[in-house]
Every structure is written in structure tokens, then in C-alpha cells.
Amino acid sequence: MVQPFLFISPVFDSESFISDLRTFVPFDTLRSHLSSRNRELLDHINRDYADFANLSTKLVDIDATAGRMRAPLLELREEINEFRGSVEAARVARAIGLNQRCGAADAREVLESSLDAFRVVSKVEKLIQQQQDGASTTGTQSRLLERIAGELNRLKFHMTHAQNLPFTESLEKRIQSASVLFDASLRNCFIDGINNRDSKVLYNCLRAYAATDNTKNAEEIFRTTIVAPFIHKVIAHEAYAGTSGDELENDYRQIKHFFSKDCKMLLEISSTDKSGLHVFNFLANSILKEVLSAIQKVKPGVFSPGRPTEFLKNYKASLDFLAYLEGYCPSRSAVTKFRAEAICIEFMKQWNVGVYFSLRFQEIAGGLDSALTSASLVFIPDSDSDKRSSPVLMLGQSVTLLESLRSCWKEDILVFSAADNFLRLALQLLSRYCNWVSSAVDARKSNASLSPGCEWAVSATAEDFVYVIHDVNCVVSEVRGDYIGHISHYLSSCSSEVLDLVRKSMLQGVESLDNVLPLVKKTIIEVIVDKSVEELSQLKGIAATCMMSNKPVPIRHSPYVVGLLRPLKAFLEGDKARHYSTHETREELLLGTLTEMTRRYYELAAGRLSDARKTETYLQKSRQNAQKRAGAAASGVTDHNESGTEKMCMQLFLDLQEYGRNICALGLNPADIEPYCSLWKCVAPPDRQNTISV
Incomplete structure (x- = not known):
């Protein structure tokens, strides 16, 4: 649809308009429309022709008419210009008068x-x-x-x-x-x-002082005339006398007594509500400033973290002193203002808690690392009960771990402002101990060079790993119980969200330690099985004996069977396994060892039996070929050799039955052990393969 305003646009172009319009309307239609418009125009002119012809006669003497209209307009313009000039003059005069009046007022004010x-x-x-x-x-x-x-x-x-x-x-x-x-x-x-x-x-x-805005002078007078003499008397006397060395606790005690006796009134007056005296800050600018100055001059060693025990004692004493000063603040906002004072910030900067934590980290983590890099396990005898932590631990490495964990939260070690760092250290200690256990397990499987602290695992007995499991369980139980409770009690002032995060992080730390126990149990199983497998080497002799032609059919089990489970039985009946492992752990080790032992038994027996059958088949074919060449003279020999495999199966079946009876004596059903069932089907007579009976 054509928009009407396009025709009156300054940039309207008829040719472009028609060219664009051709895309919508055929040219013939446009031409017929133009013809109709021309006819309409001619009709309008013919209809009003008289008015069109008289249009030029009505425009006569236009200039004269315009001249008559211009004269009054020019006169009006002159009058307007004159009025504007008078108004501007009045405005300027009024402004000058006002300026003079303001100047006079200012001069009068200055004069007054x-x-x-x-x-x-x-x-x-x-x-x-x-x-x-x-x-x-x-x-x-x-x-x-x-x-x-x-x-x-x-x-x-x-x-x-x-x-x-x-x-x-x-x-x-x-x-x-x-x-x-x-x-x-x-x-x-x-x-x-x-x-x-x-x-x-x-x-x-x-x-x-407040009226003259001279509060700093009042604070300085109080500091130099009242506070300084007593502070220097206390701190300098202690230092020169050598009675307390660089300790501040006794100094702070005397200073508190002095303030409560001689300065309490001034501090209470300056903090009186609605008195207008809140502009004074004697706590920071008089008392704390002088205390800090005296310590820096007389006892600068108290700020050195090189002696961690003394540093922490002085640091906590200083925090207690600051808390004492904050006790004179009448409101929480006053406490905030006190802590924001430059001298208070400077006082806290003197205590380098970061360096102190680094020293404690080296002390605690270094002690555990030294214990875990020992080439052998450190056993604690029963008589050394005083050396053990509660719960009772059997290895020196575990005792060192638990002592290190507790050291992170001891009153004489922990700094509350660095509690997050000590929490991280505790988690690192657990991770280091967990890595020590897992590395020892891996050391038995790998032929690569051993890392420091894993040498003991190569020659360790199953009983040694029982101690490891016992200690890991004790550590996990202690951390999940009393240890987390102690941390929560110490951080009781924190929010519930913080306490929940701390608890979750510690539980996650011991979870990784708990997850390493299956690897240790698997190692115990491997140690016991490796000892038992030595008895299975006698299967080679069984195969050779049974293949002898003059060997009668076996009627009793082989002697080696009795020794197969002897290491397992000795382990389970030993004092270490009975006293330092739970019933569930022993049952788990029993089933795992029997399963692995029977699996190897099955692989070796099945392999020997398969080799015997292949050998017998080869010999049978050779004899048959020889018979064809020499006649039937050797037929009797063939009958005897064909029974060698059956005799071997019978011997293995008798051995397996005795082995099953030994398993029953340990409290398990052989039918519940999958490799035992597989071996039974391999060696049992056809009529007994479906029923396992020992």
C-alpha cells in the first residue's frame, strides 16, 4: 500500500517510485491510471475555469499592501528595543546595589x-x-x-x-x-x-580538652605522666632482674591491677554514655601505645617466633590483655573502633603467627615423617603401656601419628587465628600415614626401588600387617569419636556451618585411611598363601608316581595335604590375630585365604592333570603304532598305562577330600568356596561330581 507522505517528501523521486511500483502493479495499469488522472485534472479546470482565470487579477498591487503593513511593524520593533534597554539598565543597577550590600554585610561581619x-x-x-x-x-x-x-x-x-x-x-x-x-x-x-x-x-x-579539639594532648599527658612510669617500672624491672625473662603474663597481671586501681575512673568517665567524651581513646592511644613501646624497647624477644612455646604463651597473654582492655568499651561499636585503631593494628602485626605455624608444622609434620621413613616397624611391647596413646596402639608409627594429630589442637600449640592451618595440617598427617600404608602394600608387589619407609613391607609377616590393620582401625575410631568432639568443642564459638565443614573434612580424611584396609587384608592373604603354596610343589611327584605302571590304585590322601592349611591355622590361632583383630576381620581373612589358596590349588592340579592326559595320549598313540608293527605282543602293557590318568585323578580326589575336611575343621563349608567346586568337578569320579561330600 502506498503511503501518502512519500509524495511530499523532499527526496521524492517519481522515476524511482514508479520503478519500485512496477514490482507490484503492471505498467499498463499505471498508464491507464495516469490517463484517468489527467482527465480528472482537465475536468476540474473546465468546471472552475472562471475562478482560475480571475486568479491573476486578484493579485494586483501586492507590494503596496505589504508596504503599508511594514510601517507599524517597524515602529513596534523600536518600542520593544527601547523597553528592553531600560530593563537591562535597571537589572545592572540592581545587581550593583546587591553586590555593594553583600560587600557591606561581609565587611560588617568581619568587623563584628x-x-x-x-x-x-x-x-x-x-x-x-x-x-x-x-x-x-x-x-x-x-x-x-x-x-x-x-x-x-x-x-x-x-x-x-x-x-x-x-x-x-x-x-x-x-x-x-x-x-x-x-x-x-x-x-x-x-x-x-x-x-x-x-x-x-x-x-x-x-x-x-574536647571543646578545644585537643584530645590527643589529653591522651599523651595521661600516657607520659601516669601510664609510662608504671609500665617502665614493671617491664624494665622484670627484664633487668631476670626473674621472668621474656614472659609477659606476670607483667600484664601487674598492669591490669594498676589500671583497675588507678585508671579505672578515667576510663569509665571517658566511656560514659551521652557524655560527649567518646572522642577520647585512652585504651589505645595511651595504655596500649605505651605497653607496646615498652615491650619493643625492653623485651623485643617476645615477638620472635623462634621459640614457639614462649611465643605462644606471650601471644595468648597479649590477646587476654587486649580482651581486658576491650572490657572497658561500653558497646560493640566501641570495641570495633578500638580494634581499628592504628596502634592496635600495629600491636597485632608484631605477632607473626604465620612464621609460628611454619615452625610448628616442621616440628609436628617432621616428627611424623621421621617415624614413617624408618626402615622397620617399631613395635611397642606390652610392658610399655605408658608410651601408648588411648586407644592402645601397637606400632610406634601409629603412636606418632596420633600424638601429632592431638598436637594440632593442644592448648600450648594451637593458635585460634590459625585454626584453619592446623586443620589442614591434621588432614595432611592423615594423608601421609595413609600413603605410608598403601606404599608398603605396593612395595610387596613391585620390583622397583623402594621408597623410604617401605623397606619393612618386603619381609613383613602376616602378623605385622595385623598390627597395621589394628592401628588403622584404632586411629579411624579415635578420629571419628573423641578427636572430632575435641575439635568441635574448641571451635564452639564458630558458626554451625563452619563446624559442619570441619567435621566433614575430618571424616573424609579418615575415610581414605579406612579404604586402604582391604589392600592390607589382601596382602595378609597373599603372605599366608605364599607360604602354603610351597607344599603344592609335591604335586609334581604325584603325577610321576601315578604314571608308573606298577603303582597300585591310591587308597589314602597324600602327606602334603596336611601342610597346606598349616600356615593359615597357625596364623588364626596365634596370639596376635586373636588379640589384635576382630572376629569379622578373622572371618574375612579366613574366607579370602581359603579362596585364593584353593584357586591356586585348582590351577596347579588342573594343569598337572591336563599335562598327564596329553602325555598319556601321546604314549598311547606311540604304542598303538608299535603294536601295528610288532603284532599284539605289547597289548598287556597298553592296559596298564591307560590307567595312569585315572590313578592320578583318584589320588587328587582323595587329597581334595582331605583338604575339604581340613576346611571344615576351620569352620567353613568347602562347597561355599567356588574354586573348590571347580576342582571337585575336575578330579571327582563321574558318579560323585554333582555331590560334594568330604
Whole structure:
């Protein structure tokens, strides 16, 4: 659809419009439409031709008409310009008048401020002279000083509004002299108020300092005149006397006693609610600042983490001292403000907890690493019960692990601010012990060079690995129980989310240790089976004996069968297995050992039997060929040789029955052991293969 506004557009192009329109309307249609438009135009002209012809006659004398209209318009423009000029002149005059008025007001204000400053200076000088000449009490002097402080505050305001004037500059010497006298008088009155424990005098003096915005001076006076002498007396005396070395606990105890006795009133006054004295921070800028300065000068060694035990003791004593100072803060916001003070931040920076943890890490982790890199297991005799941790552990490596884990959360080792690092260390200790156990298991299977601490596994007995399983179970039980409980108790101030994460991380750490137990049990099974397999070497003799032609049919089991399960029985009946392994573990080891032992028995017996059958088949074919060449003379020999395989099967069947009876004596049903069933089907007579009976 064609939009009408296109025809009145400045950029309308008829040719382009028609060219675009051809895509929608045929050219013939456009041509017929043009013809109809032309006819309509001619009809309009013919219909209104009279008006069209008279159009030119109506436009006569247009210039004269325009000239008559231009004259009044020009006159109106001149009047407007004149009015605009008068208005602008009035505006400029009014602006000048206002500027002059503002200047006069400013000059008057400066003059009044100058006169007020002169009057206030005179009044301050009079009050100071009155304060110095009078024999009034300290309370009266403090009230007078508070009044002077108010006047000085007013004077400061007036001097700010009358700067760079000769008159006010002439007052500066008088103001400076009055300020010096005021500061000296206020200082003396403030010190007298502290020494006499006069709360009214202290209130007045502190309000005077606050009014003159001179809080730093009050804090410095209190620090140098009251705090410093006692602090240096305590710390320097302890250091020079050598009674406590670099310990701070006794120093802090004396300082606390001094503050609670001689400084408590000032601290309580400065923290009084709605008193306007919250601008003072005597705790940080007077007390803590002087304590830090004295320690740095007299006992700088307390900040050295090179002696971890002393460092931690002093660090905790310092935290307790900070908590004591925070006890004077009236609100939580005041505590936050105290901790944000520069001197408080500087005090905490002196204690390099990161270096302290590094030293403890080397001490704890290094001790465990030394124990785990030993070439042999360290057994703890029953008589050395005092050396064991609870629960009872049998290996020195396990004892060292549990002691190292507990060291991470001992009061004389742990730093609460580094609790996350100590938690990570505990997890690393568990991981290191787990890696030690798994590496020892792998060492028995690998012929590669042994890593330090795994040498013992090559020659270790099954009983040695029983100790390992026992200790791993004890460690897992201890960590999941009392150890996590101890950590949770120590971190009780943390949120429940944090405690839950700590618990999950520790449980995950011991889970990896618990998962290594199946590998250790498998190693025990392999050790026992390796001993038992030595008896199976006698199967070679059975094959040779049974293939002899003059050998009668066997009627009893072979002697080697009795020795097959002797190592397993000795292991299960030994004191170590009975005392240091659970019933479930022994049952698991029994089934696993019998299964593996029977599997090897089956593979070896089936292999020997298969070789015998192949040999017998080959000999039979050879004899048959010989018979064909020599006649039937050797037929009797063939009958005897054909029974060799059957005699071997019978012997193996008798041995398997005895082996099954020995299994029953250990408390298991041979039919429940899959390799035993396979071997039974391999050697049993055809009529007995479906029923296993020993």
C-alpha cells in the first residue's frame, strides 16, 4: 500500500517510485491510471475555469499592501528595543546595589568578628589571670578552665571569619600566649584530678580538652605522666632482674591491677554514655601505645617466633590483655573502633603467627615423617603401656601419628587465628600415614626401588600387617569419636556451618585411611598363601608316581595335604590375630585365604592333570603304532598305562577330600568356596561330581 507522505517528501523521486511500483502493479495499469488522472485534472479546470482565470487579477498591487503593513511593524520593533534597554539598565543597577550590600554585610561581619575576637581574647586573658591569681580549689579551677575552653572555641570561630586582617594578626601573640597558659593550667589540673581520683575535675578537664579539639594532648599527658612510669617500672624491672625473662603474663597481671586501681575512673568517665567524651581513646592511644613501646624497647624477644612455646604463651597473654582492655568499651561499636585503631593494628602485626605455624608444622609434620621413613616397624611391647596413646596402639608409627594429630589442637600449640592451618595440617598427617600404608602394600608387589619407609613391607609377616590393620582401625575410631568432639568443642564459638565443614573434612580424611584396609587384608592373604603354596610343589611327584605302571590304585590322601592349611591355622590361632583383630576381620581373612589358596590349588592340579592326559595320549598313540608293527605282543602293557590318568585323578580326589575336611575343621563349608567346586568337578569320579561330600 502506498503511503501518502512519500509524495511530499523532499527526496521524492517519481522515476524511482514508479520503478519500485512496477514490482507490484503492471505498467499498463499505471498508464491507464495516469490517463484517468489527467482527465480528472482537465475536468476540474473546465468546471472552475472562471475562478482560475480571475486568479491573476486578484493579485494586483501586492507590494503596496505589504508596504503599508511594514510601517507599524517597524515602529513596534523600536518600542520593544527601547523597553528592553531600560530593563537591562535597571537589572545592572540592581545587581550593583546587591553586590555593594553583600560587600557591606561581609565587611560588617568581619568587623563584628574582629571586635568579638578582641573581646573574647580580653575575656580569656582575664579568666586565665583570675585562675592563676586565685586560691580556689581544684574543682573551681577545673570549672573555670572548662569555661575558658568554651571561650577559646568561640575565639577560634571568630578568628576563622576574620583572617588576614592587620587587627586580627595583632591578636595572634596574645592568643598564643593565652593558649600556652591555658594548656599548662589544664594539664596540671588534669593530672591533679587523676591523682586525687576526683571525678568532677576529670569531667571538667575532659570537656575542656574536647571543646578545644585537643584530645590527643589529653591522651599523651595521661600516657607520659601516669601510664609510662608504671609500665617502665614493671617491664624494665622484670627484664633487668631476670626473674621472668621474656614472659609477659606476670607483667600484664601487674598492669591490669594498676589500671583497675588507678585508671579505672578515667576510663569509665571517658566511656560514659551521652557524655560527649567518646572522642577520647585512652585504651589505645595511651595504655596500649605505651605497653607496646615498652615491650619493643625492653623485651623485643617476645615477638620472635623462634621459640614457639614462649611465643605462644606471650601471644595468648597479649590477646587476654587486649580482651581486658576491650572490657572497658561500653558497646560493640566501641570495641570495633578500638580494634581499628592504628596502634592496635600495629600491636597485632608484631605477632607473626604465620612464621609460628611454619615452625610448628616442621616440628609436628617432621616428627611424623621421621617415624614413617624408618626402615622397620617399631613395635611397642606390652610392658610399655605408658608410651601408648588411648586407644592402645601397637606400632610406634601409629603412636606418632596420633600424638601429632592431638598436637594440632593442644592448648600450648594451637593458635585460634590459625585454626584453619592446623586443620589442614591434621588432614595432611592423615594423608601421609595413609600413603605410608598403601606404599608398603605396593612395595610387596613391585620390583622397583623402594621408597623410604617401605623397606619393612618386603619381609613383613602376616602378623605385622595385623598390627597395621589394628592401628588403622584404632586411629579411624579415635578420629571419628573423641578427636572430632575435641575439635568441635574448641571451635564452639564458630558458626554451625563452619563446624559442619570441619567435621566433614575430618571424616573424609579418615575415610581414605579406612579404604586402604582391604589392600592390607589382601596382602595378609597373599603372605599366608605364599607360604602354603610351597607344599603344592609335591604335586609334581604325584603325577610321576601315578604314571608308573606298577603303582597300585591310591587308597589314602597324600602327606602334603596336611601342610597346606598349616600356615593359615597357625596364623588364626596365634596370639596376635586373636588379640589384635576382630572376629569379622578373622572371618574375612579366613574366607579370602581359603579362596585364593584353593584357586591356586585348582590351577596347579588342573594343569598337572591336563599335562598327564596329553602325555598319556601321546604314549598311547606311540604304542598303538608299535603294536601295528610288532603284532599284539605289547597289548598287556597298553592296559596298564591307560590307567595312569585315572590313578592320578583318584589320588587328587582323595587329597581334595582331605583338604575339604581340613576346611571344615576351620569352620567353613568347602562347597561355599567356588574354586573348590571347580576342582571337585575336575578330579571327582563321574558318579560323585554333582555331590560334594568330604
